[in-house]
Amino acid sequence: MTTAEDLIAAADAHCAPTYDPLPVVVATGEGAWLTDVAGRRYLDMLAGYSALNFGHRNPRLIEAAKAQLDRVTLTSRAFLHDRFAAFCAELAELCGMEMVLPANSGAEAVESAIKTARKWGYRVKGVPAEMAKIVVAGGNFHGRTTTVISFSTDPEARADFGPYTPGFQIVPYGDLTAMRAALTENTVAVLLEPIQGESGVIVPPEGYLPGVRRLTRERNVLFVADEIQSGLGRTGRTFACEHEGVVPDMYVLGKALGGGIVPVSAVVSSAEVLGVFRPGEHGSTFGGNPLACAVALEVIAMLRTGEFQARAAELGERMHRALAALPATGTVTAVRGRGLWAGLDVAPRLGTGRQVAERLRERGVLAKESHGATIRLSPPLVVSEQDLAWGLEQLRAVLGV
Numbered sequence: 001m002t003t004a005e006d007l008i009a010a011a012d013a014h015c016a017p018t019y020d021p022l023p024v025v026v027a028t029g030e031g032a033w034l035t036d037v038a039g040r041r042y043l044d045m046l047a048g049y050s051a052l053n054f055g056h057r058n059p060r061l062i063e064a065a066k067a068q069l070d071r072v073t074l075t076s077r078a079f080l081h082d083r084f085a086a087f088c089a090e091l092a093e094l095c096g097m098e099m100v101l102p103a104n105s106g107a108e109a110v111e112s113a114i115k116t117a118r119k120w121g122y123r124v125k126g127v128p129a130e131m132a133k134i135v136v137a138g139g140n141f142h143g144r145t146t147t148v149i150s151f152s153t154d155p156e157a158r159a160d161f162g163p164y165t166p167g168f169q170i171v172p173y174g175d176l177t178a179m180r181a182a183l184t185e186n187t188v189a190v191l192l193e194p195i196q197g198e199s200g201v202i203v204p205p206e207g208y209l210p211g212v213r214r215l216t217r218e219r220n221v222l223f224v225a226d227e228i229q230s231g232l233g234r235t236g237r238t239f240a241c242e243h244e245g246v247v248p249d250m251y252v253l254g255k256a257l258g259g260g261i262v263p264v265s266a267v268v269s270s271a272e273v274l275g276v277f278r279p280g281e282h283g284s285t286f287g288g289n290p291l292a293c294a295v296a297l298e299v300i301a302m303l304r305t306g307e308f309q310a311r312a313a314e315l316g317e318r319m320h321r322a323l324a325a326l327p328a329t330g331t332v333t334a335v336r337g338r339g340l341w342a343g344l345d346v347a348p349r350l351g352t353g354r355q356v357a358e359r360l361r362e363r364g365v366l367a368k369e370s371h372g373a374t375i376r377l378s379p380p381l382v383v384s385e386q387d388l389a390w391g392l393e394q395l396r397a398v399l400g401v
């Protein structure tokens with residue numbers, strides 16, 4: 001039998017070393033649980049960075065995917081297929097918008113949103129050629145492509161990948177005064193995560209998102225919400241923006257939209273904004289493919305029930321109540337988050353976030369560190385109350401409380 005050690009060594013030998021995965025080799029998954037090649041079970045408290053909101057191999061999604069596999073899987077956009085119109089219409093409706101630009105990965109959708117905002121700036125707002133500016137926040141994470149890392153403030157993500165794409169201005173996250181000062185007549189968009197995921201689950205101060213909405217409306221600037229990680233139920237609402245009653249001009253979606261089965265992403269906006277394109281100006285061979293549409297349609301139908309959002313809100317409240325007790329123990333210096341999503345900063349005496357993640361793994365819980373001392377928790381929204389409580393018990397045991 002091939003052991004986990006053999007498989008890890010083979011992956012190390014043949015895969016570009018862009019990741020440093022925990023030493024576990026998964027063989028199967030179901031709901032909130034993964035099983036490794038030796039048959040050991042782990043509670044998945046990461047859920048593919050929120051791509052698995054509906055759990056591993058969700059039966060409804062598997063059924064939708066299998067049915068579509070038996071019909072047609074790819075046409076490219078050269079021909080329409082019979083799931084495409086429904087996918088666009090239903091996703092637009094879920095977002096309270098009118099049009100969809102389909103893509104595959106999160107970064108591709110962010111790139112598409114940037115291109116959309118620039119076209120809109122030149123064709124609708126009347127910004128002079130090559131002058132469009134997009135305002136983004138410090139600590140952002142929007143993906144790994146060259147344009148997207150051009151405005152990253154994370155040296156690790158950015159170093160040695162230049163030359164960088166111009167046209168972006170970085171302001172501190174959560175600072176409305178800085179945002180107001182940054183908006184000029186050539187600003188076409190503000191691009192923000194309503195909660196910053198990769199940075200450690202940073203929730204902006206109350207009033208920030210409505211303030212950005214007000215400012216962008218006053219200055220005729222598009223408010224682009226990257227809800228790739230925060231959206232589709234994770235925070236207890238369909239969109240994180242909803243917690244403050246904010247409706248952006250554009251949503252960027254990905255991850256959970258494909259139910260953890262197929263990569264699906266999209267830009268969703270008004271007909272005025274997405275209608276700026278003409279055929280030939282943008283495209284994607286796999287964007288909106290039949291398999292992606294079939295799975296995403298089922299994801300949308302599941303979100304329409306409101307069941308997953310309610311579950312994230314209820315279990316999230318329990319989780320945050322349990323986590324809120326940790327700072328008093330001196331093991332954790334800060335707890336942040338919303339819904340079934342949390343970032344904890346571990347006290348330095350407990351070691352690095354990575355070391356804590358390793359100790360969690362030894363106890364049967366998979367979670368991931370981010371940036372040194374932070375541990376992120378984002379279990380599938382289908383996790384049972386008992387399993388979640390067990391996972392949090394393992395966390396307390398690792399912290400020694």
Ligand SMILES: Cc1ncc(COP(=O)(O)O)c(C=O)c1O
Nearest residue numbers: 105106107141142143197228229
């Ligand atoms: C907010 C946000 N935007 C964009 C991305 C990039 O998505 P992908 O990895 O699918 O390109 C991520 C991924 O973590 C994300 O969290």
